[in-house]
Amino acid sequence: VTQLDRKTEILDAALALADERGLEAVTMRALAQRLGVTAMALYPHVGGKDGLLDGLVDRMLAELLPAAQAEGDAAKRLFAIGHAARALARRHPSAYALLLSRPSVTPDAVRVVDAMYSALLELGVPDAEVPRVERLLSTFALGYATSEVNGRFSMGTLNPRGQRAQFGPDEVPAHRRLAEVLEEAPDWDAEYAADLEDLLLLIQQRWSRSS
Amino acid sequence: VTQLDRKTEILDAALALADERGLEAVTMRALAQRLGVTAMALYPHVGGKDGLLDGLVDRMLAELLPAAQAEGDAAKRLFAIGHAARALARRHPSAYALLLSRPSVTPDAVRVVDAMYSALLELGVPDAEVPRVERLLSTFALGYATSEVNGRFSMGTLNPRGQRAQFGPDEVPAHRRLAEVLEEAPDWDAEYAADLEDLLLLIQQRWSRSS
């Protein structure tokens, strides 16, 4: 079983390296050096760079699992998972994007999805719609956290004046009309919470309690 | 102006290369060879590998712009943008993930956002909420398309029997209850359309026409 422990040791080191110096600094050689070993010593355990990155996805999903198994009613559990997904991104900003680009069927991944299925069923979503709604929610949560840690949101907002200056009058009329609103720096915690509430509201209104 | 044309020529070639052989095959050397030139000849035009990838994001957003300027009522325009974002992913599956990880403030990017702002205002979303709802919608659209082209969706669904076999009885109860539903292969076109409809429904119910 020291095999498995060694693998998680390696993955932990890789994740720490990604957190500290970015995903592109996660090199077989740099990772090996951090572990006091040669790069080729890693291959039997993680199976090359691709296997290493898949392993990082698994490790992150394992970190998400406890939140998925929290207590409370269905809506509360979905909020907990949603906030945990965002907290995970803040903990591992550089590695997080892997979650959207590398499929994973780790047992822990299935368990997280199962927790969401259960909550949606409890909320009255019909069986046939549950997988779709789960994908809608998880896609939004992963996409939001990814966008946030990668800075996709902080540019329509950073200096809207200088930005509008590139355009002629009424070339971007909505930006002009929203000028004052766009001046304010958004509170991302509040925005994300509001988004989750809206999505839960959608679910409750669309399939109001029949069970 | 042959400067700019040369740059878009290079970006077009890079995008084509990514479409044909994957983003990791987009190498300064391989790209240069495709253009019948030396790798270092690219540097003055695109400014290194990072600038090249930023350029790919800009090119893709430019491809999205025509759909954003389509005709019709507000809801119809939002659908058009949503579907165009997914079509873009199918056209450039490998490069698409860059949209979520590399911020862009290209004029075309601002124009696309402006079109969404306009549609949301027309639907009755209050000024203060428009930027948040735009981020919600664009995040979902980008995240969904990215997940789809990267295969994140095709694994809870591919062979659900073999997957459940890893677990003891009632360890994943929701998967068990949804067994029949999970057997069916989803129609992704229909699912994405249903998601967009649900999100539009949310908007219309939450801020029902007061204007």
Next chain:
DNA sequence: ACCTGAACACCGTTCAAGT
């Protein structure tokens, strides 16, 4: 102004060899 060629410091990975 635009391109080339050689060079540098890196990659992931293979493979024979050690213990």
Next chain:
DNA sequence: ACCTGAACACCGTTCAAGT
């Protein structure tokens, strides 16, 4: 069973040089 060391075929990028 686990690790090493040298080697191979690549990277992105710098820099002096050509025209």
